[in-house]
Amino acid sequence: MTTAAIVDTRPRTLAEKVWDKHLVAKGENGTPDLIYIDLHLVHEVTSPQAFDGLRLAGRPVRRPDLTIATEDHNTPTLAIDRPIADLTSRTQIETLRKNCAEFGVRLHSLGDIEQGIVHVVGPQLGLTQPGITVVCGDSHTSTHGAFGAMALGIGTSEVEHVMATQTLPLKPFKTMAITVDGTLRPGVTAKDIILAVIAKIGTGGGQGYVLEYRGSAIRALSMEGRMTICNMSIEAGARAGMVAPDATTYAYLKGRAHAPAGDDWDAAVEYWDTLATDDGATFDAEVILDANTLEPFVTWGTNPGQGVSLSDTVPNPAEIDDANERSAAERALEYMDLAAGTAMKDIHVDTVFLGSCTNSRVEDLRAAAEIIKGKSIADGVRMLVVPGSARVRIEAEAEGLDKIFTDFGAEWRFAGCSMCLGMNPDQLAPGERCASTSNRNFEGRQGKGGRTHLVSPLVAAATAIRGTLSSPWDLVQDGIVPAGLVPASL
Amino acid sequence: MQKFTTVTGVAVPLRRSNVDTDQIIPAVFLKRVTKTGFEDALFYGWRQDPEFILNQAAYQSPKVLVAGADFGTGSSREHAVWALRDFGFDVVLSPRFGDIFRGNAGKQGLLAAQISEDDAETLWATLEATPGIELTVDLVAYTASVGDLTVSFEVDEYTRWRLLEGLDDIGLTLRDEARIAEFESQREPWRPRTLPARQVNL
Ligand code: SF4
Numbered sequence: 001m002t003t004a005a006i007v008d009t010r011p012r013t014l015a016e017k018v019w020d021k022h023l024v025a026k027g028e029n030g031t032p033d034l035i036y037i038d039l040h041l042v043h044e045v046t047s048p049q050a051f052d053g054l055r056l057a058g059r060p061v062r063r064p065d066l067t068i069a070t071e072d073h074n075t076p077t078l079a080i081d082r083p084i085a086d087l088t089s090r091t092q093i094e095t096l097r098k099n100c101a102e103f104g105v106r107l108h109s110l111g112d113i114e115q116g117i118v119h120v121v122g123p124q125l126g127l128t129q130p131g132i133t134v135v136c137g138d139s140h141t142s143t144h145g146a147f148g149a150m151a152l153g154i155g156t157s158e159v160e161h162v163m164a165t166q167t168l169p170l171k172p173f174k175t176m177a178i179t180v181d182g183t184l185r186p187g188v189t190a191k192d193i194i195l196a197v198i199a200k201i202g203t204g205g206g207q208g209y210v211l212e213y214r215g216s217a218i219r220a221l222s223m224e225g226r227m228t229i230c231n232m233s234i235e236a237g238a239r240a241g242m243v244a245p246d247a248t249t250y251a252y253l254k255g256r257a258h259a260p261a262g263d264d265w266d267a268a269v270e271y272w273d274t275l276a277t278d279d280g281a282t283f284d285a286e287v288i289l290d291a292n293t294l295e296p297f298v299t300w301g302t303n304p305g306q307g308v309s310l311s312d313t314v315p316n317p318a319e320i321d322d323a324n325e326r327s328a329a330e331r332a333l334e335y336m337d338l339a340a341g342t343a344m345k346d347i348h349v350d351t352v353f354l355g356s357c358t359n360s361r362v363e364d365l366r367a368a369a370e371i372i373k374g375k376s377i378a379d380g381v382r383m384l385v386v387p388g389s390a391r392v393r394i395e396a397e398a399e400g401l402d403k404i405f406t407d408f409g410a411e412w413r414f415a416g417c418s419m420c421l422g423m424n425p426d427q428l429a430p431g432e433r434c435a436s437t438s439n440r441n442f443e444g445r446q447g448k449g450g451r452t453h454l455v456s457p458l459v460a461a462a463t464a465i466r467g468t469l470s471s472p473w474d475l476v477q478d479g480i481v482p483a484g485l486v487p488a489s490l
Numbered sequence: 491m492q493k494f495t496t497v498t499g500v501a502v503p504l505r506r507s508n509v510d511t512d513q514i515i516p517a518v519f520l521k522r523v524t525k526t527g528f529e530d531a532l533f534y535g536w537r538q539d540p541e542f543i544l545n546q547a548a549y550q551s552p553k554v555l556v557a558g559a560d561f562g563t564g565s566s567r568e569h570a571v572w573a574l575r576d577f578g579f580d581v582v583l584s585p586r587f588g589d590i591f592r593g594n595a596g597k598q599g600l601l602a603a604q605i606s607e608d609d610a611e612t613l614w615a616t617l618e619a620t621p622g623i624e625l626t627v628d629l630v631a632y633t634a635s636v637g638d639l640t641v642s643f644e645v646d647e648y649t650r651w652r653l654l655e656g657l658d659d660i661g662l663t664l665r666d667e668a669r670i671a672e673f674e675s676q677r678e679p680w681r682p683r684t685l686p687a688r689q690v691n692l
Contacts, residue, residue, distance in 0.1 A: 024673045025666055034666060036673050038681055048523035049568075056525060057491070057660070068684040088521050095523040106684050127682045157568065157597065157659070165663045167670055257688040264680035271678070 011278035013175050014244050015210040018150040018275070022133050024167055032169040038132035040162050041118045042069035042105065044096040045423075046137030050160035051099040062166045064104040068127065069096060072117045073423045075110050077386055077413035089424065103163075116389020116415040119143040119357040123227065124391055126256025130245035130272040135162055140357050140439065142233040146226035147253075148245035148275050150210070153234065173239050174284040176209040177277075180217040182291035186486040187472040189367075190225030191359060191437070191456035193217065193289065194232040195297035195307045201287055203305040206238030209285065212277065213243050217291035223252040224363040231358045232439050235304040244276040296471040298344055299441050299454040301332035306441075308344060310459065310471050316340035335443055336451050337431075344469050349435045349453070351428060352383040352410075352464040353446070356420035356438035359457050360388030362395045364437065367487050368461040369404040371472055375480065377409035378467030383460075384426060385410050386418040410464065422447045435463040458487065491599045493656035494629055497580045499553025501625035501636065502543055503617040507558030511591060514562065514570040528573035544577075548622030552577075554634075556613050556625075557584045562591025562602070571598045581627045583634060583643060585610055596649035597659055601629065603643035613641060629654060 012020070025034040040063075047069070054061065061067055074089035076082075084090040093110070100107035108114040114121055119140055122128040130148035134141060137159040144151035154168070162168055180193055198205075211233050218226065226243045233241025243249075250269060253259040260268040299307040300314045306329065308315065317329040317340065333340065338347070354360070354368055365387065377383055385405045387393035393415055396402060402412045419426040420438040428434055428450025437460050441452035453469060462470040465480065472486040519531040536542045543549055555574070561584040562570060571594045574582065581601045595602040605613070616639050617623060625636040629650060632642050652662065663670075 024669050034663065034669075036670070036677075039684075049525040052523075052525035057658075059660070065683045065685040092523055106687055127684060129682050132681065161660050161663065164660045165670060166674075167663055167666075169659070169663065258682050258684070260680035267678065268680045 011281035013277045013281045013283060014148060014212055014242055014275055015150060015173065015175050015240070016281075018131055018133065018148075019172060021131065022150070027169075027171070032171045034167050035133060035170050036167055037135050037162050038066060039122070039127055039134045040067045040159075040166075041122055041134065041136035041138075041141070042067060042096075042159070043072050043118045043136070043138065044092040045073045046156050046159055047099065048092065048095045049156050050137070050163055051103065053160040054103070054163055057164075059164045061103045061105060061163045064106070066166060067105050067163070068122070068125075069100050069105050069107040070115055070118050070121050071096060071108070071110050071416075072115075073417045073421065075115075075414075075416040076424050077384075077416055077418050077426055080110050080414045085425075111390075113390050113394065116387070116392065117357045117360065117417055119227075119231065120361060120388030120392065123147070123223070123252075124256070124389060126253055126259035129253065129259070129268070130249060131275050135168065139234045140231050142238070142241045143227050143231040143357055145230040145233065145240050145242040146223060147249055148242060148272070150240060150242065151230070152240055173210045174208050176206065176211050176238070176285040176287065177283040178211050178213050178287045178289065179215040180213065180289045180291050181215040182217050182293075183220070184217060184291050184294060187458055188294050188296055189456040189458060190221050190228040192294055192297040193291070194229045195299065195304065195454060196294060197287070197289060198232065198236045198305045199297070199307040200289065201236055203235060203303050204237045206233060206236035209238050211236070211238045211241040212283070213241060214277070215291075218243060219246065219248075221248075222363060223248060224361045227361070228358050232304065235439055245272045296456060296459050298435075298459060298469055299452075300336065300338060300344065301329060302335055302441055302443050303328075303332070304439065304441060304454060306332055307454070310344050310469060312344055314338045314340055314342045314344065345474065347453070347469045348433065348467055349381060349463055349469065350432045351434040352381060352460050353386070353419045353434055353436040353438065354410075354457055354460050355384065355386030355388070355418050356436075357388065357417075358439045359437035360386060360392065362387075362392050362399075364457040365392070365396050365401050366399070368457045369401045370485065370487060371458060371461040371475065371481060372408045372410075372465060373404050375408060375465050377464050381464055381467050383408075383410035383464045384413060384419055386413045386426070387415045389415045408464070419446050421445055422450075428452075435460050435469060491656045491658040491661055494580070494599065494601060494653040496626060496628045496630070497553055497601075498624055498626040499580070500549060500551060500622055501554035501556055501613075501617050502549050502552045503614040504543060504555055504557045505614055508560045508563065509557055510564035511562055511567050511570040511588070512564055515567065515573045519573075520567060520569055525572055526576055528569060529576040529578075531569075532573040532577045546621065553579060554581045554583065554625050554627060555579050556610060556617065557582060558610065559585040559607065561587050562595075563588035566590045566594070568594045568598070571595050571600050575600055583610070583613070583627075592646075596646075596652065599653065599658065601627065601645065601653060603627070603634075603645045605634070605641055605643045609641040612639060
């Protein structure tokens with residue numbers, strides 16, 4: 001390896017700029033680059049063996065001041081003051097607590113205001129910032145790319161590597177531009193953009209790439225919307241997703257606990273302003289999507305690429321040319337118990353899940369609450385609302401959202417991953433069908449035999465009212481809500 | 491990781507091929523939160539049989555495993571290597587290894603060295619003739635010797651170098667410690683820090 005010295009004036013992409021800035025040593029003859037890591041997020045599931053490895057080798061956590069931990073995957077969302085019933089879950093959490101105490105890592109435990117899903121906690125503390133490198137032993141680390149950070153999910157051996165060295169040996173990625181121009185129609189959201197992108201490029205389409213989301217429709221999105229999009233980059237197989245920082249990013253960050261302040265803020269903004277992809281920089285691949293024509297999008301199958309517009313029908317596998325995709329579609333329809341040609345809007349659900357690192361921020365909850373306010377849940381449907389963090393829960397309660405949800409007939413829970421993956425008791429029963437704002441509709445993901453349709457928070461809300469997969473516009477048509485109430489974008 | 495030059499210890503003739511990682515350590519043990527203490531899980535299924543070779547008196551503290559071809563195929567679980575290490579093994583000799591297993595082994599200081607099918611046979615015969623006999627593996631000379639018998643083995647050069655130097659992935663990166671420290675000294679002061687915790691009220 002040679003010492004990093006980047007004196008390159010060629011136009012560069014956002015991803016390349018962040019990479020170059022973090023080069024500790026450049027790899028030679030096929031060896032990887034050594035990349036510095038600014039922020040390491042830790043949770044209970046993927047960290048125990050990493051801490052154990054440090055202990056065995058007698059190594060400390062090199063930079064506890066760049067490391068932060070929270071409890072999320074295993075935490076209960078009811079009765080959080082009682083001991084966790086499941087022994088494996090309890091052991092994982094207790095192990096994290098012991099390890100953080102031993103190695104001097106800051107931990108936000110169950111009951112703490114900053115406890116919550118690791119990808120909600122980083123941004124809300126202002127730790128996730130433009131131009132930094134972020135890693136976490138979790139694939140949805142890509143969420144943090146919404147700030148113009150290079151955010152990578154890593155495995156347990158790499159977690160240990162970062163703990164010990166604050167660096168990672170990495171080979172450079174290819175870059176893909178995803179340009180979404182136009183204006184979203186009311187009721188269409190960031191979630192619909194990303195579901196449409198994945199349906200377009202496929203679950204493997206992003207493999208080996210860092211995706212950069214660009215274009216006027218992306219610029220118009222809030223930080224929450226950008227996080228939703230970057231979050232699901234991994235579902236397209238990408239290593240990371242990014243959005244260049246702008247005034248929206250700065251407004252979100254300013255005043256947060258760990259955001260720079262005073263002169264530091266000015267210095268930071270000056271740097272952040274240099275991050276956007278240069279004119280004339282080239283991407284290895286490009287994808288274009290028209291926001292003007294986009295409709296609410298939902299999945300019918302068992303991977304996030306198996307989706308259609310909500311006004312569409314369940315596709316007929318016989319019409320799929322690619323043999324692998326055809327048989328995957330056949331298997332998916334069997335698992336989902338769906339017949340080709342069924343209108344998506346005729347599909348009844350048993351459960352609605354509003355939560356997960358994709359859609360559990362206060363903005364998501366607010367948008368859903370606006371739709372369901374003063375109405376009641378469809379007969380036989382249960383709805384779980386799980387805020388992404390304890391702070392989100394408190395903020396939502398301060399606005400009275402909890403009351404709106406409980407009056408409607410939904411359950412208002414404590415923060416965590418919950419039914420996104422059902423490591424805690426929040427699971428689907430076999431055969432149960434769910435409209436879920438999470439990011440994975442894999443077989444059994446939300447509980448053995450459970451059937452998942454991925455949807456936006458607005459579709460989740462409308463579905464809870466009608467009992468069938470629905471958009472807010474269906475409510476307008478039914479005369480349930482006035483057209484003016486359909487949120488402009490999210 | 492300790493530097494690895496020679497290892498001398500009891501060698502176990504495991505006359506089985508296609509030993510996949512599920513047989514090395516069944517999935518139920520993957521729920522544990524530690525990286526050590528997997529010795530009880532090693533070959534869990536087979537060890538229920540009192541006749542299994544690792545249950546025999548001569549093989550209670552072995553260091554070298556001589557296995558058949560395609561050792562460590564199947565899932566990528568690193569636990570397979572941890573379990574072998576925890577049991578006391580420093581070396582596995584086999585005519586062929588699963589790729590991921592061999593990579594994981596190198597990271598954890600377990601030498602996975604390739605011998606010919608014929609040499610595996612000869613080694614098994616020699617080891618079985620004198621149960622509990624010690625074998626010496628010399629990584630510098632690429633040889634495994636027991637009694638009068640010496641066979642040679644192959645190992646990937648990069649892994650061999652790392653084992654000889656006692657470097658795991660982290661150790662390797664830490665050789666660049668000076669550069670990491672230099673990089674750190676130049677980071678902008680406003681970059682985010684998790685400590686001390688700063689509170690802002692709602
Ligand atoms: S909410 Fe779901 S996707 Fe997000 S970190 Fe938790 S388990 Fe993973």
